[in-house]
Amino acid sequence: VIPGWFSEISSMWPGEAHSLKVEKILFQGKSDYQNIMVFQSSTYGKVLVLDGVIQLTERDECAYQEMITHLPLCSIPNPRKVLVIGGGDGGVLREVARHSSVEKIDICEIDNMVVDVSKQYFPDVAVGYEDPRVTLHIGDGVAFLKAVPEGTYDAVIVDSSDPIGPAQELFEKPFFELVAKSLRPGGVVCTQAESIWLHMDIIEDIVSNCRQTFKGSVNYAWTTVPTYPSGMIGFMLCSTEGPPVDFKHPVNPIDENECQKSVRPLKFYNSEIHAAAFCLPSFAKRKIGPK
Numbered sequence: 001v002i003p004g005w006f007s008e009i010s011s012m013w014p015g016e017a018h019s020l021k022v023e024k025i026l027f028q029g030k031s032d033y034q035n036i037m038v039f040q041s042s043t044y045g046k047v048l049v050l051d052g053v054i055q056l057t058e059r060d061e062c063a064y065q066e067m068i069t070h071l072p073l074c075s076i077p078n079p080r081k082v083l084v085i086g087g088g089d090g091g092v093l094r095e096v097a098r099h100s101s102v103e104k105i106d107i108c109e110i111d112n113m114v115v116d117v118s119k120q121y122f123p124d125v126a127v128g129y130e131d132p133r134v135t136l137h138i139g140d141g142v143a144f145l146k147a148v149p150e151g152t153y154d155a156v157i158v159d160s161s162d163p164i165g166p167a168q169e170l171f172e173k174p175f176f177e178l179v180a181k182s183l184r185p186g187g188v189v190c191t192q193a194e195s196i197w198l199h200m201d202i203i204e205d206i207v208s209n210c211r212q213t214f215k216g217s218v219n220y221a222w223t224t225v226p227t228y229p230s231g232m233i234g235f236m237l238c239s240t241e242g243p244p245v246d247f248k249h250p251v252n253p254i255d256e257n258e259c260q261k262s263v264r265p266l267k268f269y270n271s272e273i274h275a276a277a278f279c280l281p282s283f284a285k286r287k288i289g290p291k
């Protein structure tokens, strides 16, 4: 370990570790589920770390939060009811709130300390909680979905950490089946789906489970996030049987300059990068590309 540097060392990405220079550690704590740390970095703003894994930095969180939200919500004409599983930092809520068609936003986050820490150290991310359409449920996403009436949501966004730890069950088939039941016909789900450089085996399993579970379309998309391992992260975009969804051509575009009074303009997402996100390198296309 280099003094003054944080290195993201994990068995989930053996033999490599992204490092950030640390100016000051701002918070360290342990919730019922995980270790939580916040530090001021030299060049990426404040950084949120769970069990030694970087969750977000102020400088590049826009890439992840905007893409995981607008890839699904811009792919259906009028999203009204949206569920966020995970996402306790509030960044996805901030992005969902940009859609004026949305009437109700439920969020189910297992760890209340993540919510409190984000509100204290990342106000520009946790601002999402201030939207009156938001209802926060603290609990397990699987239990929450079991209690949801069938066909409740137009969109579900699964903003999870990695498969090792509290989020493990969010990568397994029973969870996908519960998500599918909670969606209306032609409803959409977007999940955090790891990196094609690091986790192709996991992604192949996820794609296989999704193809068995979601009878509309199943697509893998990705974005660049400098501070995530391998500098990128992917998403599964799936739709249930019903009105067809063409994820690659946003039917409900959001204008990057559409800056409502309350929120800042989009920093990353636009319609061109939406379409581009579904283009895969050949090694990935062969394994997880459209059949």
Ligand SMILES: NCCCN[C@H]1CC[C@H](N)CC1
Binding pocket: 053, 054, 055, 056, 064, 087, 088, 089, 091, 092, 159, 160, 161, 162, 192, 228, 229, 233
């Ligand atoms: N709202 C930010 C959640 C971050 N999602 C994950 C964090 C851990 C990474 N290895 C993968 C993405």
